[in-house]
Amino acid sequence: xxxxxxxxxxxxxxKALDANAYLIVLLGGEAGLRCGEMMALEWPDVDLQKRxxxxxxxxxxxxxxxxxxxxxxxxxMTVRLATALREHRHLRGRxxxxxxxxxxxxxxxxxxxxxxxxxxxxxxxxxxxRLRHTFCSHLAMRGAPARAIQELAxxxxxxxxxxxxxxxxxxxxxxxxxxxxxxxxxxxxNMVATGSTETANVSR
Numbered sequence: 001x002x003x004x005x006x007x008x009x010x011x012x013x014x015k016a017l018d019a020n021a022y023l024i025v026l027l028g029g030e031a032g033l034r035c036g037e038m039m040a041l042e043w044p045d046v047d048l049q050k051r052x053x054x055x056x057x058x059x060x061x062x063x064x065x066x067x068x069x070x071x072x073x074x075x076x077m078t079v080r081l082a083t084a085l086r087e088h089r090h091l092r093g094r095x096x097x098x099x100x101x102x103x104x105x106x107x108x109x110x111x112x113x114x115x116x117x118x119x120x121x122x123x124x125x126x127x128x129x130r131l132r133h134t135f136c137s138h139l140a141m142r143g144a145p146a147r148a149i150q151e152l153a154x155x156x157x158x159x160x161x162x163x164x165x166x167x168x169x170x171x172x173x174x175x176x177x178x179x180x181x182x183x184x185x186x187x188x189x190n191m192v193a194t195g196s197t198e199t200a201n202v203s204r
Contacts, residue, residue, distance in 0.1 A: 001130060001137040002029070006123045011080075013121035014113070019088045020097055020105070021113040026081045028114075028131025029138075032153045033075075035110050035128045036060050037067055042094040048086055051077045055154065059107075073154045136161070 002010060007029055014025040027033045033041070036058035045054045056072035057064050067073070077085070085096070092098055097105040111128055118125040132153070139149050150161040 001134040002123065004138065006121070007134055007138070009121040010117055010123055014117035017113070017116055017120065019084070020099075021117050023081075023084055023088055023097065024110055024113050024128075025117055025131060026078070026084055028128060029134045030078045030081050031075045032132050032135035034058065034068065034132060035107055038097060038110060039095075039105050039107065040064050041096045043089070043096060044094070046085055046096065048082060051079075051082045053077060067154055069154050069156045071154075073151065075152055 011022070011025055011029070014021040024038060027038050027041070028035075031053060033053075033055060037055050040057040040059040041053070041055075042057075045056060047054070053075045054072060055067055055075060058067045059065075088096070090098075092100070092102045093104070095104045097110070099105075107128075114128050114131065115125050136149055136153050139152070140146075146158055146161050149155075150158055153161065155161045
C-alpha cells in the first residue's frame with residue numbers, strides 16, 4: 001500500500017493531471033472502490049448532500065453487474081472526495097468517469113490514469129488495486145475496527161479484511177507506546193482471582 005506521504009504525493013500528482021485521474025485516486029484511496037466499481041459509478045449513486053456513495057454496480061469486461069460480494073454498500077465521503085465530485089459534476093452522461101466527448105472509462109483507462117499519476121509523483125506503480133489496499137490499510141493504521149473496514153470495503157468476511165490490516169513500523173511503535181501511558185486506562189475493568197488464574201472483571 002502507499003504510506004501516508006506517498007499517497008499525498010500521488011493525490012497531488014493526479015490533481016495536476018486532470019479531474020478524472022484525481023477522482024480515480026480518491027475513489028480508490030479514500031472510498032475503497034474497486035476498478036469496476038469506479039467505472040460503473042453513476043451520478044445518481046453520489047449523494048453530495050449526505051456526503052455518501054452508494055456502491056451498487058460494477059463493470060467487468062463490458063458487462064455491468066453487482067459488486068463483488070453480491071450486495072450494495074454505502075461509503076461516506078471524505079471532505080476532499082466530496083469537493084472533487086462536486087467540482088467535477090457534469091451533464092455528459094450518467095457515468096461519473098467520462099471524457100469530454102462522453103466516452104466512458106475502460107479498465108485500461110483507469111489503470112493508465114493511476115500509472116501516469118504514480119510516475120508524476122515518483123512513487124512505485126502497483127496497479128489500481130493498490131489504492132483500495134491503501135484505503136483499508138490507512139483505516140487500520142488510524143485505529144478503525146476490522147468490522148467497520150469490512151463494511152466499508154465490501155468484504156464478504158473478516159478473513160479478507162485481516163489481509164489488509166497491515167501496520168507501518170511507526171504504528172507498531174505507537175502501539176507499544178500505549179504501554180508507557182501513565183495510570184490505569186478508564187473503563188478497562190480490573191483483574192480478579194479465579195482459582196489459579198486471573199481474569200478481567202469488566203464493568204458494563
